[in-house]
Amino acid sequence: MDFDNVVNKRRSFRSLEQVQISDNDILQLAKTSSLAPSCYNNQPWRYIFVRERNKLNEMFDALSEGNAWAKSSSMIIVVYSKKELDCAMKDGRDYYKFDTGISCGFLMLKAAELGFVAHPIAGYDPEKVKRILDIESGFEVLTLIIVGKHSEVINPVLKDYQIEFEKKRPERKKIEDFIKII
Numbered sequence: 001m002d003f004d005n006v007v008n009k010r011r012s013f014r015s016l017e018q019v020q021i022s023d024n025d026i027l028q029l030a031k032t033s034s035l036a037p038s039c040y041n042n043q044p045w046r047y048i049f050v051r052e053r054n055k056l057n058e059m060f061d062a063l064s065e066g067n068a069w070a071k072s073s074s075m076i077i078v079v080y081s082k083k084e085l086d087c088a089m090k091d092g093r094d095y096y097k098f099d100t101g102i103s104c105g106f107l108m109l110k111a112a113e114l115g116f117v118a119h120p121i122a123g124y125d126p127e128k129v130k131r132i133l134d135i136e137s138g139f140e141v142l143t144l145i146i147v148g149k150h151s152e153v154i155n156p157v158l159k160d161y162q163i164e165f166e167k168k169r170p171e172r173k174k175i176e177d178f179i180k181i182i
């Protein structure tokens, strides 16, 4: 698929239906995520692909109320990292979140190309997630990526503003509001 088509196809939909996700799908997502640039090629990102039904149900308990829509997902990708895995500059700049974010961007675009919704969220209890998955202390759970198939049937748990976003991508700033060309 043409790059711009993939970028346009990627949307954070909240109306999801169940979909089969194969090991090969997961490997393709992982491979694409690994091609992201990172400081000194440190590759600080860590992912857990939670697809098994019982574990997925446990993960649903960690979601915030506003993210109840994510209970229709077929997989949750837990994204975690820690400062020590990447460049930490003397002047205070730490790059682990930046680099992990780039890797997630690659992964989400690949998911869009494969026909999945891959919706990142911040609304969850990170300590609960760490307990459920036995993630070592010292790591931060940076995001959960909710994966499913887009459903044309609006999820009944959605609020009015979320329903609007199902129909139309949230507005972006005007280009001149976030760039300067000198």
Ligand SMILES: Cc1cc2nc3c(=O)[nH]c(=O)nc-3n(C[C@H](O)[C@H](O)[C@H](O)COP(=O)(O)O)c2cc1C
Pocket (backbone or CB within 6 Å): 010, 011, 012, 013, 014, 066, 067, 119, 120, 121, 122, 123, 124, 143, 169, 170
């Ligand atoms: C770091 C991050 C946290 C987000 N947290 C949530 C969330 O908790 N719940 C939710 O429904 N969407 C969440 N989103 C999705 C954004 O609302 C969405 O990306 C934005 O509105 C733009 O829409 P689009 O991705 O469809 O273009 C989050 C996105 C990012 C990148």
